Amino acid sequence: MTIKIAHFADTHLGYKQYGLIDRELDFYDAFNNVIDDIIEKDVDYVIHCGDLFEQPKPPIKALLVAQEGFLKLMKNNITVIVIAGNHDKLQRKATSIPQELYENENFHILTIQEPTLRLSDELIVSGLPYIRKDHEDVVKGLLKDIYEDVKDYKHKILMLHGGVSKYFDFNPEFELDTIPDNFDYYAMGHIHQRIIEKDFKGGILSFPGSTEILNKGEISEYDTKGKGYNLLTIDENIEVEYVNVELERKFIDKQISYPKLEEKLDELEEHIKNDILTKSDKKPVLLLTIKDGNFDRGDVSRIIKEKLDNLALTIRTSYQPTEIDDEGRPIEKPFLKPEELINEKLSEKYQNKDVGQLGVDLYRSLSRHDLEETYNISETFYNKKFKKATGEDNDNQ
Numbered sequence: 001m002t003i004k005i006a007h008f009a010d011t012h013l014g015y016k017q018y019g020l021i022d023r024e025l026d027f028y029d030a031f032n033n034v035i036d037d038i039i040e041k042d043v044d045y046v047i048h049c050g051d052l053f054e055q056p057k058p059p060i061k062a063l064l065v066a067q068e069g070f071l072k073l074m075k076n077n078i079t080v081i082v083i084a085g086n087h088d089k090l091q092r093k094a095t096s097i098p099q100e101l102y103e104n105e106n107f108h109i110l111t112i113q114e115p116t117l118r119l120s121d122e123l124i125v126s127g128l129p130y131i132r133k134d135h136e137d138v139v140k141g142l143l144k145d146i147y148e149d150v151k152d153y154k155h156k157i158l159m160l161h162g163g164v165s166k167y168f169d170f171n172p173e174f175e176l177d178t179i180p181d182n183f184d185y186y187a188m189g190h191i192h193q194r195i196i197e198k199d200f201k202g203g204i205l206s207f208p209g210s211t212e213i214l215n216k217g218e219i220s221e222y223d224t225k226g227k228g229y230n231l232l233t234i235d236e237n238i239e240v241e242y243v244n245v246e247l248e249r250k251f252i253d254k255q256i257s258y259p260k261l262e263e264k265l266d267e268l269e270e271h272i273k274n275d276i277l278t279k280s281d282k283k284p285v286l287l288l289t290i291k292d293g294n295f296d297r298g299d300v301s302r303i304i305k306e307k308l309d310n311l312a313l314t315i316r317t318s319y320q321p322t323e324i325d326d327e328g329r330p331i332e333k334p335f336l337k338p339e340e341l342i343n344e345k346l347s348e349k350y351q352n353k354d355v356g357q358l359g360v361d362l363y364r365s366l367s368r369h370d371l372e373e374t375y376n377i378s379e380t381f382y383n384k385k386f387k388k389a390t391g392e393d394n395d396n397q
Contacts, residue, residue: 002235003123003233004042004044005043005046005231007049008047011052012051013065014055030211032068037245046080047125047159048080050083050129051161079119082107083159084130090373110129112142123234124150126149126150127158127160128142128146134357139173151182157185160174160188161173167195186200186205187230192218208228228242228244252284252287254286256290259293268286283313289317291322292322295319300319301317339363344356
């Protein structure tokens with residue numbers, strides 16, 4: 001008997017990108033379009049590998065969109081299995097996640113306490129919620145126990161949320177030796193790029209990617225690999241393929257040399273009018289980088305606004321004017337992402353990689369304006385590192 005499973009993740013419902021309600025609605029549209037496509041494919045199960053929501057306390061609209069989508073699936077006799085991602089949960093013990101609102105006999109949440117769900121005599125699904133990097137030793141032990149419990153099943157699926165060192169070189173949640181061998185399918189979430197490796201520890205590992213574009217780095221990959229979900233087909237073996245669900249709003253990422261600014265803006269204006277707005281009423285998002293030359297940013301911003309403001313949902317402009325050294329030669333500066341810079345500087349200053357990771361975790365939570373998670377991260381670090389080092393008694397605080 002053939003079984004079909006849809007695997008998706010990183011839907012980030014409730015994310016108001018650039019502070020725009022239009023972008024929040026785009027994320028709901030992407031989720032709904034994936035749900036409708038899954039139903040058309042007549043699948044048996046759906047697995048969602050974390051970051052269903054953008055934050056642990058999502059807006060009502062996000063909760064309702066998720067509820068309606070999952071109800072659609074269940075009305076079509078599709079069982080849903082989920083794990084929590086880092087955006088879904090507060091980083092403290094004994095806190096609930098929004099997904100618990102939907103839990104019933106056809107909607108299952110895999111947890112540390114209940115990490116497995118038997119689907120048939122031959123097929124079992126296991127998983128863990130997101131657990132931070134500094135607890136990796138605990139995760140390794142939990143995964144070892146899970147494997148011992150499920151190793152005799154013919155088909156074994158493992159759901160995880162986090163980066164894997166082989167594909168994510170900046171503080172990945174999972175080193176390769178943390179993940180046990182011989183699961184048939186490693187269903188991942190967290191990384192927004194799409195990855196399928198068909199020879200991973202005796203099985204297939206895949207990140208299905210996010211369902212919408214969350215950052216600039218995802219634009220070029222969307223043009224080549226698309227966005228959507230994975231479709232697993234299980235009979236004697238497991239096969240997996242990407243299913244693309246087209247996004248309605250276009251992103252345009254352009255680097256423009258300042259000496260050709262007017263020319264390139266005219267070309268961009270024509271492209272938007274003739275190739276985009278004739279096919280959709282959704283104005284594109286423009287990400288422009290102006291480089292080469294010594295120019296006034298205010299003048300450039302004014303020119304761009306006059307030419308394109310009415311044709312775009314938003315225009316995000318960055319500037320890379322040419323810097324010249326004393327001998328008149330261009331100065332090239334290496335580019336570091338904010339998280340890499342924070343980690344590098346703090347680790348170097350305190351001679352402690354854990355402090356670097358703390359800085360990264362705080363940066364991520366503050367970037368989401370999640371003060372409660374920021375407090376919890378700080379408290380956890382204090383309890384684990386400072387009190388342990390000084391021998392303070394937690395009960396006396």
